[in-house]
Amino acid sequence: MARILTRFLAACASLAAASSFAALPIQHWTQPGGTGVWLIESHTLPFVNVEVDFDAGGRRDPAAKAGLADATATMVSKGVQARGSEPALDENQLSEAWADLGAGFGASAGSDRMSFTMRSLTDPPLLAKAVALASREIGEPSFPDAIWERERQRISAAIREANTKPGTHASRAFAQAVYNGHPYGYEATEETLARISTADMREVHRRYVQPCRAKVSIVGDVTRAQADEIATRLLSRLPAATGRCEPLPPVGEVQPLAAPVVREIPFPTAAQAQVLIGQPGYKRDDPDYFPLLVGNYILGGGGFVSRLTSEVREKRGLSYSVYSYFAPGLHAGAFTVGLQTRPDQAAQAVQVARDVVARFVREGPTDAELKAAKDFLIGGFALRIDSNAKLLDNLASIAWHGLPLDYLDTWTSRVEKVTAADIRAAFARKLQPDRMVTVVVGGAANR
DSSP: OHHHHHHHHHHHHHHHTTSOOTTOOOEEEEOTTSOEEEEEEOOSSSEEEEEEEESOSGGGSOGGGTTHHHHHHHHHTTEEOOBTTBOOEEHHHHHHHHHHHTOEEEEEEOSSOEEEEEEEEOOHHHHHHHHHHHHHHHHOBOOOHHHHHHHHHHHHHHHHHHTTSHHHHHHHHHHHHHHTTSGGGOOOOHHHHHHOOHHHHHHHHHHHOOGGGOEEEEEESOOHHHHHHHHHHHTTTSOOOSSSOOOOOOOOOOOOOSSOEEEEEOOTTOSSEEEEEEEEOOOTTOTTHHHHHHHHIIIIISGGGSHHIIIIIITTOOOSOEEEEEOOOSSOOEEEEEEEEOGGGHHHHHHHHHHHHHHHHHHOOOHHHHHHHHHHHHHTGGGGSSSHHHHHHHHHHHHHHTOOTTHHHHHHHHHHHOOHHHHHHHHHHHOOGGGOEEEEESOGGGO
């Protein structure tokens, strides 16, 4: 039974690629307990995808216990408590239960949010069992000490392995310099993991994972009434709200850089120098989002057709791959330029990349570059929403960042409206090429 259902779900995901979701309206309402629900009804295929988000991501971690949010999310699926006639379930029993249903559940934590996801067929008996099982994992995780000790050792081993690679050192130095003490720059280490206990996880769960703080996004073959019931049942194992949620303590903003920062880190065994250049960027709800999206495609997000690739790779052969991107969140995520090059070419590659960024900020794109970027982004928009899973990612982002409900319907028109002047002005507001972080790991000067 489970194998048949799993194959059916895979086939459904493939069929969904042929469907168009852009015109489907987004419904939104708030339940009496404060839970926000966002829904896109899609009745083409008989399954549903759900994401439940809480303000419990890494930005809430204490510096001394960096990695706590991620560890908490990891441990959610390692066991649930007994309740009444329902026995406790360990990680293997949970895995088998999901397999028997042909459904799936996951938990993860990013910088901003902790997310719980569920997918299931909408056959009533199967869906009811899937929602009930997911509600136990969300509401009654057991956080077993022995399993955390095993997981801590596993994660610590992965950290030790990562520390043998120059890219790890580059990313760490870059994040620390760009974020300068903000939680976005925190990184789990063996030391911070050693300070994290299952009691800490229970406190994170108790404090942040509450119905009144939940944002529930649902895509699939359900009605509004069914979606409302799913949201209610998924959170039914959490303590009932006794009133409105008290506001959580504010998290400070990422501060702009006051001066350029250069970090040159020796790594004698590195065959390639790792280079990262950047600074704090912008928040996801910034009105400059679309000019920056289109502009970055031209600068370094468009692969082989980008400015950076043309100048660094094609004209000078300094790197096989060079890229740029913004990572906006609830706070100003980093703008990053990244490349790898021969150690003896690192200084030249850095200078060329800096010059390309500075010129783009100063002059903006050409008309031909702008047209090509718009054509690509608009033409590829359907690929951003060609499955329920992708559509759910977009819907959850709309919910999390408070974006307008017509966001998907207006996406292509907003890209089309971007002008070269818009891009030039937006980049001038967001980037200061003379005050960027530059990290080079394994450059020639370190050999």
